[in-house]
Amino acid sequence: MNLGEILPQLLTGFTSFSLGNAFMLLVGGILIYLAIAKEYEPVLLLPIGFGCILANLGMSVYDEHSFLKVIYDAGITSELFPLLIFIGVGAMIDFRPLLAQPKMVLLGAAGQFGIFGTLILAIWLGFPLNEAASIGTIGAIDGPTAIFVTSKLAPDLLGPIAVAAYSYMSLIPIIQPPIMRLMTSRKERLIRMEYAPRPVSQTVVIAFPIVVTIIVSLIAPGAAPLMATLMLGNLLKESGVVERLNKAAQNEIINIATLFLGLAIGATMTSDKFIFDPATGEWQLRTLLVLGLGLLAFIMDTVAGLFFGKVMSFFSGGKINPLIGACGISAFPMAGRLSAKMAQDEDFDNFILMHAMGANTAGQLGSVIAGGVLLAIVSTMM
Amino acid sequence: MNLGEILPQLLTGFTSFSLGNAFMLLVGGILIYLAIAKEYEPVLLLPIGFGCILANLGMSVYDEHSFLKVIYDAGITSELFPLLIFIGVGAMIDFRPLLAQPKMVLLGAAGQFGIFGTLILAIWLGFPLNEAASIGTIGAIDGPTAIFVTSKLAPDLLGPIAVAAYSYMSLIPIIQPPIMRLMTSRKERLIRMEYAPRPVSQTVVIAFPIVVTIIVSLIAPGAAPLMATLMLGNLLKESGVVERLNKAAQNEIINIATLFLGLAIGATMTSDKFIFDPATGEWQLRTLLVLGLGLLAFIMDTVAGLFFGKVMSFFSGGKINPLIGACGISAFPMAGRLSAKMAQDEDFDNFILMHAMGANTAGQLGSVIAGGVLLAIVSTMM
Amino acid sequence: MNLGEILPQLLTGFTSFSLGNAFMLLVGGILIYLAIAKEYEPVLLLPIGFGCILANLGMSVYDEHSFLKVIYDAGITSELFPLLIFIGVGAMIDFRPLLAQPKMVLLGAAGQFGIFGTLILAIWLGFPLNEAASIGTIGAIDGPTAIFVTSKLAPDLLGPIAVAAYSYMSLIPIIQPPIMRLMTSRKERLIRMEYAPRPVSQTVVIAFPIVVTIIVSLIAPGAAPLMATLMLGNLLKESGVVERLNKAAQNEIINIATLFLGLAIGATMTSDKFIFDPATGEWQLRTLLVLGLGLLAFIMDTVAGLFFGKVMSFFSGGKINPLIGACGISAFPMAGRLSAKMAQDEDFDNFILMHAMGANTAGQLGSVIAGGVLLAIVSTMM
Amino acid sequence: MELIINALWITLLGMGLTFGAIVLFWGMMSLITAIPVREEKEEIRITEPDSLALPETGQKAKAAAVAIALALAEQEQQQVAYFPMPVTAFLSAWQLGMRTRQMTQKGNSKR
Amino acid sequence: MELIINALWITLLGMGLTFGAIVLFWGMMSLITAIPVREEKEEIRITEPDSLALPETGQKAKAAAVAIALALAEQEQQQVAYFPMPVTAFLSAWQLGMRTRQMTQKGNSKR
């Protein structure tokens, strides 16, 4: 047989391996390190990191016969993975703290400003609209929402956007506190909030997800699939009559979807999309810009949330602790936990956990709506 | 930018929402209510109800980009969901009570008359053959069978047929007793049945599902996939050497398939198929007819079953309690439970549970066969 | 209606049933018997046997509308099933015994000779290259590897090859001992191995799967997907931060994939591919040849492994017990268990379990690499 | 009218084939269950036969007995469902210890 | 420049719709939670209201109480996740015994 023909074929592993690939292996390794050593959202960053490594070893979603392409088409192109994850997330959220104090929901809207602030910046930096909007979704501070919108507007950015969204989400406890201290006076942080929640009947808890689905589908059809699956999961849990399905949503469905979502997204992170594209011969600086803008999105969200918290505090005659404004960004439940902790640091007897969680779940709702609205608007303009 | 262009696009949620949709939201709500408050087959009616709501908020299986269409194509069009559910059901059925008293199997055939009686009525009412046959399958009183056949003959009727099948199944304890009292004398209901089952060896229990699969595939190829998956599940359980697979069948597989089957079927229930079709400008009275005919199917099944029970009782010289005839309709295991209870109501010491379960599992087999035969016949005539 | 038209249609079950089909039902029954009574790899042989029965009752993967074709296309054609199984297997392998004694890894290469020895024989017997190579993969003595390679080179042989691979794997305790006694002197089998493993840090255990993936992807791209998924599973387990995903890999994912993999492969075993093809009018003797060659592959693997073990023993100055050479064939973990037992039979105090397991896990790695290399070479020559 | 006749034909054919298959089942079941049970331990008598011989007495007791049997059986099944035993194909190195013992118990005859 | 104006429009529209939906939620929630709770047993007071009336005292105790409540709730959820009850649709014949009892308890009214 003709070795001259076969050997080159066998060595494609080496011949097709570029310096850029080597660099991306490093990137994948760093993500895995952050996932394991720092426990930054490990369930997502570990698969993403491993997927990134595979993508640069000839198994990217852009390779025709790669098994990761099969998974990508089945779960990302079809939009199913983020929605399946939301079914599971919904089955793990409890809206009672929010239902017990309805006005807290307002904080969920303010915390989305970062999405649009980032979009403006990205446009100004020269990103095309679809990419700018996708980058903005990092400001939703909600993985599935960002991935759902990006997979429709700018799939090539899935990698950096998902990485930014999940990494910064783990960094919430580092990103937010300085801003909180800067924007609130000690006096404000010391505000104690009375907690006399209305009793919430089981009927209300069950009706809530259904009504929310209907309202959102009418006002923001773009957000309908996300909100519908989130609320479906919540209904499965609260109904109390379908534990089999509730269990499936909280375990099999979300676990399998998360693993393959992470792998598939990681498998989009090839060096030519991340660093240098030999075809066009240009460097991919946008990747770094995305990471930078993502951080800004988090900051703007927090600032807007705190500002709105101060406004509500003012109009309520100082009955509301502005710190809970910072939970409106979603990042459920870390942000809620953090605000409560900040208040406790100032005064160990100041216990605003329930208010914070109310605002935090509101942020979850707000993120989905804002993401969907953005998707709808931009789609109509393309 | 041109608001005049964009705003209409953003308001599609409202503009595309019709009065019919509003009505269907109510229908979906009622199904969810029955599932939660009345516990009518919640694992199915709850997802169907929620799917129905989504279908009328722009996420029906008829909308090109709906995620529910993806699920529908993957599981209903491909026929996989009902078959996956049957793998799980098979792993939960125990045929020992039937194997211990082989002649009980005859009751499983009589209980299927409702399928064909309903078909005749539907034809007489002017339904085309494919729809009439699909409506008849409600008389199989077995969800997966009805859905499997209907998805091939008249997919548009999946919604009402599935709803009828599962709702009435939950109503068995209300539908059957009056008929039982009407058709049997107290003397008959008091008949005690001797219970001296043959010992059933493990070998037989394992051979049974295999032999059944072969026989049915030869006589009624149309029923082959359903029977094969049902028996596969049973084999996984009885073999005792593949607990991993048995567990997967009884949990992951059946739970996930059930959730998405319900959602997908609910997502076919759009107002234009259910109430009024603006395109053709005609009212969909057939939906009501389906519900009505479905009830008749249940009644005819019960009557035929009881009648056959009386015949067997007569020929056995009064050794058989005709009540067990009512279990031949399948509706496993509620029907079996009910017959046993009826006998006990007359005489607390009359214990026919094992006979009833034998007839009930026989009904399960009969339903699948009858459904498959019907599918085969009608397919050849279309 | 015209019975003359319909009846034939209804009787297709009988009319299309051939003597060959009857024979294949027997084959399927035997496989199920071996799975249940003899516990030969039941999780695979039972589904394969049942699939074989269905294939000969009109539900083969070659029938256009068969549900098993849907499953086959979704999992075998797409290559996903073997890879999903490997994610689970990887999450169950522990590489510590190997990492503690690196040189043991060499035994993993020698044990693959059977693959190529069988290929030569098959060529000599007149098999075309793609089939010969597929038959060779039985010598990988690793189900998923053999199936992965065969599904790409000669899908028609999936049935006999999978059956051979898994049956003989269960027969390891019968196949290997005579060869071991024949090729090793009592003196050699009595060799005691000092066991002073280097301490293995958690860092190393976590880095290992990543580094292996990279090396293999560069040297043997053909083996990349298999090795990548195997190592992904191992990383999920060893990372210790993603128990949810680890659990999913070890249970839901591997169980579901295994059940449907078995069914789909069994569903390729139609009589015309196995016994007699009416179309070409020729008998399929190759099926028997495959089974025969498969056995030879196992023997050659063992011989090569033991021979290499003796070589290492010689160069180590009799510090290595050649028996562990027999674990290099993979067949993880039965082969490892067996070698340890052989040594103990000679001298109850001779405890080489850890060395055997090291060589055995090495064999697992070697099998995947050899399989991938073979796939790459043959692909380039077709 | 012709349609109705069609429907009647379908009914005849359908019920006929259904009964046909079911009758075959009857024969098949009578056949396979007729085979004498070799291994005593395999026998599964769902309830005590002698207590059934005299159906007038101790019915409640029997009912209870059955109910308990059922409960236990169910429990068992549950365990099956939630604590599956590991299967050969998927053994991990660490499960080896147990296996080795098992093998010794079984003796080589089986594998 | 024109692009930036576009972006500002998007921001205006987007935040507007988001706030709109959220305000609707506020109204909806106030509405549905306003419905008086009939069944007392259904009430879910997340913590004792009176202990909350005087927020100066026993805060630590309260915190603890909540923490425990949360812990228990979580535990409960875990059980839900790992020991699901069987569901009507999937009953096996052997689960019948239990069901029969259940039915007697519930009474016929429900089914």
Place this chain on the structure above:
Amino acid sequence: MELIINALWITLLGMGLTFGAIVLFWGMMSLITAIPVREEKEEIRITEPDSLALPETGQKAKAAAVAIALALAEQEQQQVAYFPMPVTAFLSAWQLGMRTRQMTQKGNSKR
């Protein structure tokens, strides 16, 4: 004949590459395991080394010890498989109580 030669070439190439990769593994493993283990607690000595130094004595005891170790390890793995800990990404509000405690334990350094 030419085909056989082909097959021999394939064998040569195949075994060559396989051995090549495996040898690389050997080097790689020797390398990464050579890195001194910092954290003592991380060390995993599969069995006591000194008891291994004198292989004549207490072999049975050792075997038993290993078997037990394996059994325990397996058990552990089982638990992993069936009682997974919740993961940050999926926390529910009710799991908060536990998390808060965890956070306090860990200190802020980590997150």
